[in-house]
Amino acid sequence: MFKNRGKKKEKIDIIANCIVLFFAVLSLFPLYWLVTSSFKNSSDVVKMPPDWFPATFTLSNYVDVFNNQPAFTWAYNSLFVAIVSTFLLIIVSSLAAYAFSKLQFKGKNIIFVIFISSLMIPKEVMIVPLFRIIQDFGMVNTLSGMIFPNVATAFGVFLLKGFFDTVPDSLREAAKIDGASEFKIFYKIMLPLAKPGIGALFILNFVQVWNDYLWQLVVGQSENSKTLMVGIATLMQDLNPNFAYKMAGATVAAIPMLLIFIFFQKYFTKGITLGADK
């Protein structure tokens, strides 16, 4: 609507847009530097003044990352932890969200209030007792130890309840008259209707678990139980002084997220804004 003004474009608006554009490009620069550095050889990467675009182009840093480090194992661990955490969360939170939205049971409101009150408490603040529980379960250095605490969040319920709330009750009543069980109604009718919410939850949670660091660092100490984020962070302390090699490791960790963002941008925007709309 402002652009309809044509002749009366405001100067301040143009200046502001230039600033926004400038910082947007600046905000992408570290990633540009990451990716281009990872293709340089060990001397070019620290050359000053720098090559703004790699003069020599080598894949040897990537070969080194996968040869010197169990990077495939790390990537597998990250993928496994992120996918299983997310599936578990979707199963348990869609069941609970449906109950909080559509079923009547004693104490429903008070349970929901207590549950949602935990929404903003980060699990990091109780990392000591949480670690002791994982120890008691014998889950230190296992992927299960990284997975289970991720399911104890109210975020899924919070997000999905909104979707179930929009489904008219009459749909459920009709199925009930036809003699469908509560679980069948949930599984056959309600769950397919909540698909956009489940999609948003899947992506948001997947990214969050993939990018999680502290908890995975604490649980996965052995070389074989490290995840990609913890593994590549150890490259920082690596004796190898080649920065290109470290940047190659970081690129490997970043690429899956970049792809997800490019292909699923609209889910993000939707999922992230859901929390604020409430």
Place this chain on the structure above:
Amino acid sequence: MKFIKKSYKENLTGYLFIAPQILFFLIFLVYPIMEGVRLSLFKINYQDEVFVGLENYKRLFSDPVFVQSTINTVIFVVFIVALTVGFALFVSATIFDKNAKYVSFIRGAYYIPVMVSMVVMSMIWSFLLNPANGLIPFMARELEIASVNFLGDTRLVLPVIIFVTFATNVGQAIILYIASMIGVPKETLEAAEVDGASKLKIVFKIIIPMVKPTTIYIIIMNIIAVLKIFVVIQLLTGGGPNNASTTLMYYLYNNAFKYNQLGIASAVGVIMFLLTLALSIPQLRAMFKNN
């Protein structure tokens, strides 16, 4: 009789549906919170637990490193949240009324660093800031700025961490603001325009007041996120130089997993838990009011 039986069955169905989630909730959230409070009152040496009352808390407040961690955390919260809200408001108000392709490019450019995570971004920044062969110290030398050891200087380390954290995470706030500003009714904006209001006036008199709930949400979410700031500290500075950049979460982690002071670490956890709980109350109240 029949009615009672029916409601009993309905209750049971409801409980069965929420049972798996509640189970996870109790084991991995409620129990750890209570256990954390208990542990904070004990001196713990492997299997040995001795009740010491509030001793751990007293020791915390007389430990200069803890005091420094608290001060740094507060500084980070104040500056990062203020920068984030201010800059995100500026970016979003500037672009929200432009065409969709442009909006989505800008949004993407600021959000991609959020996506690739603090770990990866910290690695890049540690390379960019490396005193010997990083790009930024090189440019500082070219411009003849005196100090180039950005992370090794006690006066520079906090501003640098504030900037890195802000630059990495501001995309989240921008996404929220754009969505919220696009939701401002078109008629309101058009009416103001017909009256001859400038864009600046429209932003300050209409847009900013109308996105206030989003602002509150962003402030609270960011305070809580910055309160547990850890990755950037561990990977960029290790809390240094000389504890100048240590934070509460970093202090907690070191006490728990380096110095084996589980009681002390739990006490820090309890303090942080109470802080987050207190901070989230306004948001929770707003949420329940709407439901």
